[in-house]
Amino acid sequence: MKPPRSAAARRVLALWDDAEFGDRFHTKARWWSAPFAALEREVPLSGDILEIGCGHGVFSTYMALCSPSRHVVGVDIDAHKIERGVLADANLKPGEADVELRVSPSGEVPRIEGGWRAIVFADVLYLLTRERREALLAECADALAPDGLLIVKEVDTTPVLKAKIAQLQEVLATRVLRITDGDALDFPSGTELEGVVADLGLDATLKRIDRGYLHPHCVVVGHRPADG
Ligand SMILES: C[S@@+](CC[C@H](N)C(=O)[O-])C[C@H]1O[C@@H](n2cnc3c(N)ncnc32)[C@H](O)[C@@H]1O
Numbered sequence: 001m002k003p004p005r006s007a008a009a010r011r012v013l014a015l016w017d018d019a020e021f022g023d024r025f026h027t028k029a030r031w032w033s034a035p036f037a038a039l040e041r042e043v044p045l046s047g048d049i050l051e052i053g054c055g056h057g058v059f060s061t062y063m064a065l066c067s068p069s070r071h072v073v074g075v076d077i078d079a080h081k082i083e084r085g086v087l088a089d090a091n092l093k094p095g096e097a098d099v100e101l102r103v104s105p106s107g108e109v110p111r112i113e114g115g116w117r118a119i120v121f122a123d124v125l126y127l128l129t130r131e132r133r134e135a136l137l138a139e140c141a142d143a144l145a146p147d148g149l150l151i152v153k154e155v156d157t158t159p160v161l162k163a164k165i166a167q168l169q170e171v172l173a174t175r176v177l178r179i180t181d182g183d184a185l186d187f188p189s190g191t192e193l194e195g196v197v198a199d200l201g202l203d204a205t206l207k208r209i210d211r212g213y214l215h216p217h218c219v220v221v222g223h224r225p226a227d228g
Contacts, residue, residue, distance in 0.1 A: 047117030053124030057085030064097035075104035115145030127182025150222040190218035197222035
């Protein structure tokens with residue numbers, strides 16, 4: 001668990017000051033429990049960045065606040081979260097952050113000319129079946145620009161006790177509280193994700209980013225070769 005330390009982190013949460021208690025609580029809880037600062041350091045500082053499954057858009061907006069040279073698009077299947085995120089981002093000052101949030105159907109990867117500099121997932125792929133997850137990652141690899149990055153953050157399956165705590169929390173969020181939409185609950189290991197990304201022809205590396213956190217957070221970064 002880590003508090004928002006940087007100016008950009010404090011700013012992104014301040015955008016929610018006037019929001020309803022539930023959304024304010026949810027966005028703050030996401031920040032404290034997910035290693036967004038470490039994840040942001042994996043993302044290129046400039047270019048077109050797509051976040052799939054952006055939820056309320058906290059990480060999308062944070063990426064844009066961290067670097068004015070990033071153009072960030074966040075998409076999610078949950079229209080309520082996107083609506084609330086757009087309202088929060090309306091508090092940004094002109095020119096403060098280049099970010100747009102929009103609803104997009106499950107499995108769809110928006111395309112842009114020349115491809116995305118990076119496509120990011122933060123705790124989304126466990127909500128898809130293995131088949132749909134692999135199909136979506138393949139679509140993403142194809143939508144990257146040459147030299148682009150596919151950045152996939154998930155909660156690893158080891159150490160087992162920490163992973164079980166994280167998985168129980170997700171069962172509560174999806175099946176009991178119903179604050180998270182998704183087709184399935186299927187937790188891939190970091191190694192499995194690294195293998196899937198490598199099989200797509202990207203240079204894949206797996207890293208733990210869970211120091212100081214309760215959950216075993218990990219990130220796989222897949223690099224599409226410049227001539228690939
Ligand atoms: C645990 S939340 C994470 C949200 C955000 N990435 C964050 O880190 O705060 C998972 C999000 O994935 C979204 N989601 C689930 N399945 C999806 C899909 N097939 N395509 C896009 N978003 C999806 C849910 O609506 C939800 O907002």
